[in-house]
Amino acid sequence: MPADTANAYTDTDAGGRAQGRATVGTGTTADELIRFDRVTKRFGSNTVLDSLDFRVFPKKHVTLIGPSGSGKTTILRLLMTLLKPDEGTITVDGTPLSHEERNGKLVPAGEKHVREVRKNMGMVFQQFNLFPHMSVLRNITEAPVQVLGMSRDEAAERALELLDMVGLKDRSDTYPGRLSGGQQQRVAIARALAMRPKVLLLDEVTSALDPELVAGVLDLLRDIARTTDITMLCVTHEMSFARDISDCVMMFDEGKVIEFGHPEKMFGDPEQERTREFLSAVL
Amino acid sequence: MSEITPGLWEILLDGVWITLQLTFLSAALAAAVAFVTGLARLNRLRIVRFAAGVYFEVFRGTSALILMFWLFFVLPLGLGWQLEPMWAAVLALGLSYGAYGSEVVRGAVAAVPRGQHEAGVALNLPPGQRLWRIVLPQAWPEMIPPFNNLLIELLKGTALVSVMGVSDLAFGAALVRNATGQSAPVYTVILLVYFVIAFAMTRGMRVLERRARAGAGEGPPRRAALSPRRLFAPRRRAAAAAAASSGGERR
Amino acid sequence: MNWDWSAVDAFLPRLADGLLVTAQALALSALLAFGLGLVWAVAQRSGPALVRGPVAVFTEFIRNTPLLVQLFFLYYVLPEWGLTLSAMVTGVVGLGLHYSTYTAEVYRAGIEGVPRGQWEAATALSLSRGRTWGVVILPQAIRRVAPALGNYVIAMLKDTPMLFVVGVMEMLGEARQFSSETFLTVEAVTVVGIAFILLSCPASFLMRTLERRLAR
Structure with a gap:
């Protein structure tokens, strides 16, 4: 793996102060795929993300680790527009997520704008969230047909390819309720990929699975990481998986990135005491 | 003292027809009102939720008979023209049972897991499609049993129109009573007719529910075989507490 | 619409009379519904088979x-059979009987909600059948379903206007009589309608609060 994938990066904010910003990949601002600027998210009096800054360049695989409640999942949910930030801006592929320009002014984003930006992202959930009233095939084809305007035949053809990839081609007419958790999660991954996202958000995708089903799902994700150009943001407690696929591991604590770097360094010789404590607790 | 003659039977038969029409038309209006109001009560805009909530509280708090009186006798004086009695009845029944139905819709839609909405967002489906293709197909089978209870209540409610002079089944009974001078036969007969209609509607809704559940990927429901004791009971039992509760089907 | 406030003034004393009658009818029929419903529920749960079937058919009907x-x-029919009841009694019996079939279902749900272990414990203590019902099962069941019963009282309140057809002078009956004397239908019917909303909205709010309390 290239050594420069995770590097400390210094830029200046509007006030001209230098600040350390977690950065994954290299390139100019124009190349950035995901950028968080001073993003703060609170639930009531609880600050889950505290003025968070980070950026990710295309094709990188980032794993977010940290104790529960440290805001990892919140980052994915903000990106997927399931939540709105209280402060700060999130930019995806150069376009702000929560605001749009209208008549030269920056205004809160309308549904149309949000949907345009959302096209870049796909998400796989902890609880799969397959649609129980649709067959496996329909789960995968519904959005490409309705959102991307694909023909039913084309969508079905692509869905079958994806099902083949996740090893469930023969289950296309089954309803999700008749599948095991591991199978459901593989369908959910195929469903997310069918939308051809640039970024795949993986939210603790194996946490709800029985232990013996975890390996199959992780192997599938390893394949996808290896063989596609897709950018991944991954919240997981599977540290060996994180080590395998990641270009960068970010350690979160109390709403901030307290340390980040290449997995070899993060798992081998972390600098922060908190990171060391956390890793010794989960490894 | 005399028998119910063929002519009198015909009056009753016409009454059945009017009762069925009333039930069907009011149910259609009530369903429309229930969906619009029920979904409005879940709207993200506070003002929409509030307006729908006021509608629900007012019409649920109203007595159907008094609403009917009002539409029959007060509204014409205000508007200056008389509503066709049949339509006034449909309006009164549809508006009040629609208010009850909105609670069914609201409860069933709110009970669809959050993750389903979120998956819809993650797949970038527009809000209307999320509702139409993901949420409603899952909520619909849950609505049918409480809707059945409301439909029976509505059928019973149609008898009120006889007080307003609409010639439904109950009104026909009064005519036959006057003609024959006997009350027991005719009132027994029409109670039985109402019961048979209610029974048929319940069976129909049961079929509808089975289809809806199969369509929602749940497979055929496991249900006890038909026995006299279970004509209505099994559904009612679960529904009794819920339908009676003002708060909602589930929370 | 010509709205005449003096008509409202004239009607209010009549409304008060009607309200009193409505309250009486409601209280009596609610008591009847609560009592009879309990009889139906217990009969269907532990009565002899010969009783259970007919009770089930009757209540469904x-x-x-x-x-x-x-x-x-x-x-109309009871007098033909030689039983003449006053308007009030007819109304109370009709309303109470009708709603007893609803409260029976509520009780039944409540009884089924009492854990099996409670029956077993009562048997283990060799309590008599009567005491098992009276001291162990029903107190638990009824507490659980109190809000549902309350909601049926509200439903009964909204059905009390029907009693005017048998001659009970409740609020709607008063309004009808008043408007046939004065032709001030608009005011009388509207006032009665508002009175019902003012009675039932706070009542259902109260029940919802009670429900939330008990759910905790």
Whole structure:
């Protein structure tokens, strides 16, 4: 793996102060795929993300680790527009997520704008969230047909390819309720990929699975990481998986990135005491 | 003292027809009102939720008979023209049972897991499609049993129109009573007719529910075989507490 | 619409009379519904098979047919059978009987909600059947379903206007009489309508609060 994938990066904010910003990949601002600027998210009096800054360049695989409640999942949910930030801006592929320009002014984003930006992202959930009233095939084809305007035949053809990839081609007419958790999660991954996202958000995708089903799902994700150009943001407690696929591991604590770097360094010789404590607790 | 003659039977038969029409038309209006109001009560805009909530509280708090009186006798004086009695009845029944139905819709839609909405967002489906293709197909089978209870209540409610002079089944009974001078036969007969209609509607809704559940990927429901004791009971039992509760089907 | 406030003034004393009658009718029929419903529920749970079947059929029949027609039945048919009741008694019996078939279901849900272990414990203590019901099962069941019963009282309140058809001078009956004397229909019917909303909205709010309390 290239050594420069995770590097400390210094830029200046509007006030001209230098600040350390977690950065994954290299390139100019124009190349950035995901950028968080001073993003703060609170639930009531609880600050889950505290003025968070980070950026990710295309094709990188980032794993977010940290104790529960440290805001990892919140980052994915903000990106997927399931939540709105209280402060700060999130930019995806150069376009702000929560605001749009209208008549030269920056205004809160309308549904149309949000949907345009959302096209870049796909998400796989902890609880799969397959649609129980649709067959496996329909789960995968519904959005490409309705959102991307694909023909039913084309969508079905692509869905079958994806099902083949996740090893469930023969289950296309089954309803999700008749599948095991591991199978459901593989369908959910195929469903997310069918939308051809640039970024795949993986939210603790194996946490709800029985232990013996975890390996199959992780192997599938390893394949996808290896063989596609897709950018991944991954919240997981599977540290060996994180080590395998990641270009960068970010350690979160109390709403901030307290340390980040290449997995070899993060798992081998972390600098922060908190990171060391956390890793010794989960490894 | 005399028998119910063929002519009198015909009056009753016409009454059945009017009762069925009333039930069907009011149910259609009530369903429309229930969906619009029920979904409005879940709207993200506070003002929409509030307006729908006021509608629900007012019409649920109203007595159907008094609403009917009002539409029959007060509204014409205000508007200056008389509503066709049949339509006034449909309006009164549809508006009040629609208010009850909105609670069914609201409860069933709110009970669809959050993750389903979120998956819809993650797949970038527009809000209307999320509702139409993901949420409603899952909520619909849950609505049918409480809707059945409301439909029976509505059928019973149609008898009120006889007080307003609409010639439904109950009104026909009064005519036959006057003609024959006997009350027991005719009132027994029409109670039985109402019961048979209610029974048929319940069976129909049961079929509808089975289809809806199969369509929602749940497979055929496991249900006890038909026995006299279970004509209505099994559904009612679960529904009794819920339908009676003002708060909602589930929370 | 010509709205005449003096008509409202004139009607209010009559409304008060009607309200009193409505309250009496409601209280009596609610008591009847609570009592009879309990009889139906217990009979269906532990009565002899010969009783259970007919009770089930009877309650299903009453619940699935219109209250209005049942009131006419009581009003016209009972006298033919030699039983003449006053308007109030006819109304109370009709309303109470009708709703007893609903409260029976509520009780039944409540009884089924009492854990099996409670029956077993009562047997283990060799409590008599009566004491098992009276001291162990029903107190737990009824507490659980109190809000549902309350909601049926509200439903009964909204059905009390039907009693005017058998001659009970409750609020709607008063309004009808008042408007036939004065032709001030608009004011009388509207005032009665508002009175019902003012009575039932706070009542259902109260029940919802009670429900939330008990759910905790």
